[in-house]
Amino acid sequence: MDPIVLFFILGVLAGIARSDLRLPASIYEFLSIVLLLAIGLKGGVELSKQSPGTLLPQILCVLMLGITLPLIAFPILRYAGRLKRPDAASVAAHYGSVSVATYAVAVAYLAAQEIPFEEYMPLFVVVLEVPAILVGIILARGITRGTPWGALAHEVLLGKSVVLLTGGLLIGWVAGPEGVEPIGNLFFGLFKGVLALFLLEMGLITASQMGDLRRYGLFLAVFAIMFPMLSACIGAGIAWFLGLSQGGTFMLATLAASASYIAVPSAMRMALPEANPSLSLTASLGITFPFNVMLGIPLYDALSRMLQAGG
Amino acid sequence: MDPIVLFFILGVLAGIARSDLRLPASIYEFLSIVLLLAIGLKGGVELSKQSPGTLLPQILCVLMLGITLPLIAFPILRYAGRLKRPDAASVAAHYGSVSVATYAVAVAYLAAQEIPFEEYMPLFVVVLEVPAILVGIILARGITRGTPWGALAHEVLLGKSVVLLTGGLLIGWVAGPEGVEPIGNLFFGLFKGVLALFLLEMGLITASQMGDLRRYGLFLAVFAIMFPMLSACIGAGIAWFLGLSQGGTFMLATLAASASYIAVPSAMRMALPEANPSLSLTASLGITFPFNVMLGIPLYDALSRMLQAGG
Amino acid sequence: MDPIVLFFILGVLAGIARSDLRLPASIYEFLSIVLLLAIGLKGGVELSKQSPGTLLPQILCVLMLGITLPLIAFPILRYAGRLKRPDAASVAAHYGSVSVATYAVAVAYLAAQEIPFEEYMPLFVVVLEVPAILVGIILARGITRGTPWGALAHEVLLGKSVVLLTGGLLIGWVAGPEGVEPIGNLFFGLFKGVLALFLLEMGLITASQMGDLRRYGLFLAVFAIMFPMLSACIGAGIAWFLGLSQGGTFMLATLAASASYIAVPSAMRMALPEANPSLSLTASLGITFPFNVMLGIPLYDALSRMLQAGG
Amino acid sequence: MLSESRKLITIVSESALEARLTKDIEALGAHGYTIVDARGKGHRGVRNADWQQAGNIRIEVVCDDATASAIAAHLKQHYYENYAMILYTSDVNVLRPEKF
Amino acid sequence: MLSESRKLITIVSESALEARLTKDIEALGAHGYTIVDARGKGHRGVRNADWQQAGNIRIEVVCDDATASAIAAHLKQHYYENYAMILYTSDVNVLRPEKF
Amino acid sequence: MLSESRKLITIVSESALEARLTKDIEALGAHGYTIVDARGKGHRGVRNADWQQAGNIRIEVVCDDATASAIAAHLKQHYYENYAMILYTSDVNVLRPEKF
């Protein structure tokens, strides 16, 4: 098992055992900034080698993926799960969007096995982050009623994760491979170490979310495991349709399967304050994230191999 | 002189001169987390190469060391030093346990001279951390009276330093040398730099502890220098008995000579609140730590060479 | 364009767009501590190779530079700019002193082009930091009136930046090239990455300072661009007179052109509290710093080449 | 010297609301505010500041009676239903009444 | 609107006691608490929060009179002798009295 | 038990003044103080604690009336003109009056 996953497990166990271990909030923030920039930079460097002609259709398909996923999740949550309308919409938005931490673990997973993939994929992370939020709000409210769209757009598009990913992409794109080389020791050389520390804290946070699990019953737990697997299939299907490599298919499957726990919660708190934030976080952080990191990723890897072999 | 010791001296001087230099508390915390994990990981990787047959007798001897040291310290403190019973017990517990920072400086010291040692030694750090706490409490209270043993065990065994050291050991042990390689840039490549920054802050903290020195009189100062030298001899003796290498003898001597300033103070605050915490910290942080870092380590090196030559 | 400058621009744009991106204050502090130590260490290592005979005249000339610059700035600010006496004196002190961040960007600039320079130059940073503060206070008050010189000397000479630079210089000087090698991964290997993150936050801070720009009118903006160019010429002239290399000439020009935003504001707040701190910061952080980082540095490079070619 | 009395209104709520709350407070006529980061527990459970979504802020505003009432009414109407929030007021004496 | 009065009890003590104090406060009937990290000086010397052992926390609890008295009595009995701690109470008006 | 009354004086000012203010407060007879880091806005603009120069501290002192007045008078005279600062007092009941 990848040692970074062991760090996550250490965090979960320490959290469950109520250890006083904690990464200071400012350090968690710092590590996440470094990860977001590193992912953006790496993607940007690769981006400079792509032609817009290849990218545009891919971007459009990924955008469709981000719109479709919450539209599938919503009726399941609302009718099978009997969640209130805003809660169903909010959870749907979380699962339509992505988790950068899961993406980072997937990157490390491929690196450990030396499997190549379309390295400009961070672009898709940005593209997937936003649309599910809009879909979620419209699902809860319709288009007409008084959503503060301006303030919301500001919150989402200028939120930390979008700015750092996009900023990193642009800097990497402008600077190119030689340009980023002198800052590579920090952003690339330390990537896995930083990710390990980050996952340690994620484990601690996950453990504290797990406490609420009982409150929300079995349906949520089942949804939080089954829906990502469905999403992964859809994501892998689109990747196959786009002709991505096996590594790329795996990445898009994992992205689809991941659920947001940063950008979407903030946006929902603002746009759908009547939705229960703890419900969504328990699902995405307390179940889906650990599931993906520990079991999902090998599954999606197998899935992408099957598709590649079959195709 | 090793530059990391110079960082410590810089911190002490800046502190004494009342400079406004400070590492933020969250950074101090972060650096200590990295050091503890790094030490644990390194030890764990080596552990995977050892057989339980060699380790078990060593662990038992080291355990005895951790029980014996406070039992020797207590009567000295109580009768020669005329400390109150809980104070004597608390100081004894500090000196029976270990300081991970001192261990780290010793590791760097050997690395600079390219002297090998039994690299699974972090195991002994964990083994030495706990027993002196129990001995200290029993010395103060006896076994019968109302110590909250359950809460205390939780506090000690799930305290930050035990969790990180043990977690690091286990991760290193499971992952093995190739497994930890991708996170090596952070945990091993930066080790000495992180240690340098950590020691800078330790110097500042030490300087602030030195202020209280005058309050507690000469006996404490003498004890805080002489007792570590005695402990070092006992530690070195045990190492010699176990047939450890010269490097290993030096390490065990240094571990024995070091005094806790993290785990034990926390535990004593909980289990022996009537003991004066500032008394123990002044001794262990204000005197013993700088003594060990600047003078003790070369002394214990000489000691281990003598033993090795003699044996 | 150097990617570290792109990080700065990213910060400025994110700040202007009111993104919620922020580096935690403790991280900003940490990064600045690492940069100051790294700069000091590097300088100290080189210092050990110099003879006092070469250094002393250079130090004296640089000292003169630090005294002269505020004496030139003051009448401009007071009579052309019609600032109140304490404000004129305070701004003059800012521009007589230096900005370590600007120095770091200049170092990275030369490194990217592989241009050598007198690497003991951090010594000049320290030498330039202090005198302008004294000159500023005397310009505002004369020598006689009740300045708390003792407290002030303490504040300045034991301030974070002087202690870390001087400490780094001394450690580097004592430890020498091999001594600092084991801590080189952190202090030298990560230098540009740390600088990039630091400049990201500097950009955010700069953007927040720019808001006050309108308040202070055109004169201040013009001064904050023109005066550094004048200072750069004077600095370059002195470097030429001292026979420094082209790289060294560029560095001294940049140092002269830079304006303090750490040590001097603190000192002025203490010694000249009636001076408006926001006025000086708007000039030095809101205008001069971005100007130097984005446009000034290439200009001063051209200037130093001309001088070198001409001389 | 400290004879002039004012209201001190203290609000504890979610960190995420900082920008909106300070805007509202200023719009309702307060001349300033002071914020510290906090953690805590209440009807909406533990908010332990482990990471950004989970922290509180504690806002203090010194103002006159009318402004205090206006702030309390506004927050009750707009935030109480959906956000973690408590609010209380007390009497304080100030040094420079013209500032508040 | 803010006519209902309650007690505000403020405790400053050692960070190390956080878990125990909050447990006690809840057990004694308080419905919530707010904590901020602090530093300070008192009879037991400077506690400057340089590192973990040396920091304070400042806990605030809004509650009724009886709970406030119970908390004060409990803390006095169990912590005052051996720990750095101060405690004071004041009167506040609250918006939703049913919460406290 | 909490019958003894004292003054609580709260000061919000620039972080840079911490050392000087605590020295003054002790010199004027207070037996202790508690400090938390803060940010805020007032007549001298936003102080958002983004970096060292731009942060506030919030100091609390529990003391008798005379000391509170002395502190208020001293700060008014020495700092109000040139530094960002507010100050207010209120009445609190304390547990161990001999401490303050």
Ligand SMILES: Nc1ncnc2c1ncn2[C@@H]1O[C@H](COP(=O)(O)O)[C@@H](O)[C@H]1O
């Ligand atoms: N009784 C109380 N005393 C002090 N602080 C409280 C109290 N109740 C709630 N709080 C604070 O207010 C926040 C929001 O409260 P609530 O809306 O009840 O969850 C909590 O996270 C606490 O920080």
Ligand SMILES: Nc1ncnc2c1ncn2[C@@H]1O[C@H](COP(=O)(O)O)[C@@H](O)[C@H]1O
């Ligand atoms: N007179 C006081 N005013 C405000 N805070 C105080 C006072 N005395 C003590 N404190 C705070 O309470 C903590 C513990 O006080 P003590 O038990 O007296 O050492 C100190 O570290 C301060 O933070």
Ligand SMILES: Nc1ncnc2c1ncn2[C@@H]1O[C@H](COP(=O)(O)O)[C@@H](O)[C@H]1O
């Ligand atoms: N009306 C107010 N209520 C609460 N805090 C205030 C108020 N006015 C000012 N402050 C705080 O006091 C600091 C200095 O105020 P000033 O001197 O008015 O700029 C501000 O940065 C705020 O933190």
Ligand code: NA
């Ligand atoms: Na998804």
Ligand code: NA
């Ligand atoms: Na020991």
Ligand code: NA
């Ligand atoms: Na200058």
